[in-house]
Amino acid sequence: MASITASYPWTTAPLIAGAPMRLISGPSMVHAISSAGGIGFLAAGTDVSTLPENLSTFQSLLSASPIPGAPSDVLPIGVGFIVWGADLTLATKALSELPLPPAAVWLFAPSSSSELNSWASGIRSATKNKSKIWVQVSCIADAIDALKVAQPDVFIIQGADAGGHGRYASAGLISLIPELVDAVRLYCVTNGVGVPGFIAAGGIADERGVNAVLALGADGAALGTRFLAAEEAVIRKGYQDAVLRAVDGGNSTVRTDVYDKLRGTVGWPEGYGGRGVVNLSYADALQGISFEENEKLYKLAEGAGDKGWEEGNARMTTYAGTAVGLVKTVAKAGDIVKELRGEIVVKRI
Amino acid sequence: MASITASYPWTTAPLIAGAPMRLISGPSMVHAISSAGGIGFLAAGTDVSTLPENLSTFQSLLSASPIPGAPSDVLPIGVGFIVWGADLTLATKALSELPLPPAAVWLFAPSSSSELNSWASGIRSATKNKSKIWVQVSCIADAIDALKVAQPDVFIIQGADAGGHGRYASAGLISLIPELVDAVRLYCVTNGVGVPGFIAAGGIADERGVNAVLALGADGAALGTRFLAAEEAVIRKGYQDAVLRAVDGGNSTVRTDVYDKLRGTVGWPEGYGGRGVVNLSYADALQGISFEENEKLYKLAEGAGDKGWEEGNARMTTYAGTAVGLVKTVAKAGDIVKELRGEIVVKRI
Known part of the structure; x- marks a missing residue:
């Protein structure tokens, strides 16, 4: 070729x-x-x-x-x-x-x-x-x-x-x-x-x-x-900053449907998930918080602009691969x- | 260095x-x-x-x-x-x-x-x-x-x-x-x-x-x-043959604790699982079969020697990585x- x-x-x-x-x-x-x-x-x-x-x-x-x-x-x-x-x-x-x-x-x-x-x-x-x-x-x-x-x-x-x-x-x-x-x-x-x-x-x-x-x-x-x-x-600057901040990409990211559900981006064929940086939205879902409560918190974060990605309080989706720690x-x-x-x-x- | x-x-x-x-x-x-x-x-x-x-x-x-x-x-x-x-x-x-x-x-x-x-x-x-x-x-x-x-x-x-x-x-x-x-x-x-x-x-x-x-x-x-x-x-020849047979390593293997439980090799620190070739033991566990029933079937397979790894009927553990398709x-x-x-x-x- x-x-x-x-x-x-x-x-x-x-x-x-x-x-x-x-x-x-x-x-x-x-x-x-x-x-x-x-x-x-x-x-x-x-x-x-x-x-x-x-x-x-x-x-x-x-x-x-x-x-x-x-x-x-x-x-x-x-x-x-x-x-x-x-x-x-x-x-x-x-x-x-x-x-x-x-x-x-x-x-x-x-x-x-x-x-x-x-x-x-x-x-x-x-x-x-x-x-x-x-x-x-x-x-x-x-x-x-x-x-x-x-x-x-x-x-x-x-x-x-x-x-x-x-x-x-x-x-x-x-x-x-x-x-x-x-x-x-x-x-x-x-x-x-x-x-x-x-x-x-x-x-x-x-x-x-x-x-x-x-x-x-x-x-x-x-x-x-x-x-x-x-x-x-x-x-968004908040998203970009969250990417720069993330380290240890295999630990700090996960493939999941939690973010899709919170964002309403549903309809993916079976077997697909989105890899993103682990944050409070994911941690709360894992802890068994109700979807309604998690969604409410997500929408509040959405309204907070870049603060929705703030270190320690991040809830907004940060799609990224395991190479995020190299960025x-x-x-x-x-x-x-x-x-x-x-x-x-x-x-x- | x-x-x-x-x-x-x-x-x-x-x-x-x-x-x-x-x-x-x-x-x-x-x-x-x-x-x-x-x-x-x-x-x-x-x-x-x-x-x-x-x-x-x-x-x-x-x-x-x-x-x-x-x-x-x-x-x-x-x-x-x-x-x-x-x-x-x-x-x-x-x-x-x-x-x-x-x-x-x-x-x-x-x-x-x-x-x-x-x-x-x-x-x-x-x-x-x-x-x-x-x-x-x-x-x-x-x-x-x-x-x-x-x-x-x-x-x-x-x-x-x-x-x-x-x-x-x-x-x-x-x-x-x-x-x-x-x-x-x-x-x-x-x-x-x-x-x-x-x-x-x-x-x-x-x-x-x-x-x-x-x-x-x-x-x-x-x-x-x-x-x-x-x-x-x-x-065992059955295990080795199962390795040679497996293709599409990302699809055909999975990291899980199902095999550990069936083999009784428990005690791993939290967060560890064993990657092996997907077989009936895993498929049945995923389908929600009881552990007791799955274990019974596993022990039967164990008694069957190499046939426990037989194509289509395999139940025995075949630990292998995603590179199995290259072997x-x-x-x-x-x-x-x-x-x-x-x-x-x-x-x-």
Whole structure:
């Protein structure tokens, strides 16, 4: 297979992707990530209605500050959809009305194989096959299923350490990447189809993580948690401070449905939970406080602004992966991309 | 810091350790691992009574087949203890009566800091400081605590993907190694003490995993699951076949206390569970079958020998990590060590 960066000619190897974090990955951040030779993903999430405006804002940023090497037939970014919750008709309409489609579309968490199939073919049709289809999976079974119904151009291999939503039953990248890459290659060779690219996500926060996933067989890395502390992230200061403060990521985060319930973001397919920093909302739920009481306290915290994330009193959701303990400074998204590629050396003990 | 292999002069970099798997890691396997330039750990586990005989058997093997480069003042292997369950008095007695102490002692799962302190000082005293103290930890808090009470020579960094026992609250190696290494280095520099070595465990099964943990900042790798399929492992064929059969390690294994309860191996400190292959014992427990009924079925399976692990009907415990899906062949333990170092090239798709 040709190097994955050849398909995204403005990018530099190893490919660094900014994950499409719902509400957080906006036009400025994706422009900064792609300008630094990565690929930023706008988050459509479950609500496609904001996508046209976000794409239009990105186009303005791109006109003001073009990205060298960007192809003439696609935008040098991607768009991410949470498949079970987003409206395919609205999504394809938004994409087909664009002067240029995004270079990639990232599909996550379909409620069924046939839904994934509809999305992959719908997007390909709406973008005249110009948008590459990236499919996020966290186990071998889902990857083989996706090969059959969606022929992904790229797999995002999501490990158990990932922040935000993912499957409860999952492995870390250390074993997941090699087993998945071997299984996908075997399927492709056996069936005479091309081998997709592999981008790893979940627990990566610095150059060491990137080098590790390359050693495991991935072609690049996708990051969410690290970009929560990007200057361009659309994020409350309280949330960002909670990310900077958290240490010991395996102890201080947990995958749960407690935060989904409190926020009312329900409807995820069975088996999915969101990893976030443990705070009073989770501790109280664990102690057996009633949902109504916990929700009341959550809404009070919500009304308190950044104080809802205050140390010791935090109740507001802080989705983050186990790499949260490695995130200690706010930086420009473009500098984060360069640090991840080893072009900016970070001083450590 | 000098290379970790300098402390174990018969070894070759990167250092490969055979984890002390209770009942499974016997004299033949540790001799084979150390003979190939790794370091094998005999498993004393919670029952020190078998240790003298196992050490004596190892000495016979060593006399018959010496290990080049082995020092004259220690045995070229280690011994592992499950601290909460083993008897320190018996352990120090066994070690002090040896003509040569083991090169390393691996301490896991103390029930308290003071217990870890007693073990580290007791072993050092019994072996006249000849046995290096390896301490297994799975979070930053435990590592800092161990630095204070046990001054480990080596940390075994245990990620969430590890088979057998470990903490429920834990991160995969992808984020755990860099965060732990940074935190330990900072502590050591701040307190003017030497930086220990770092050996990573949990989810590693082949050369790719070894290279990944080196990129993340470890000095070497410890493996359990891969050595379940070593010719020299003391293991039932049914168990070994179940390991070879399992795929999709994040889906097919789970960390739980179900198997502990069925086997009667209780007494683990709070927060620990054992990762094993999902089988009927676990599925039935999840479905809400009574413990008595599940135990009855377990004992029937136990009486059925290797059939207790039979595909589709398995009830017997198959402790294994998420890397189980990468273990597809039985091999000599020495060849496994060489494969892990990249000296034997494994053909893949």
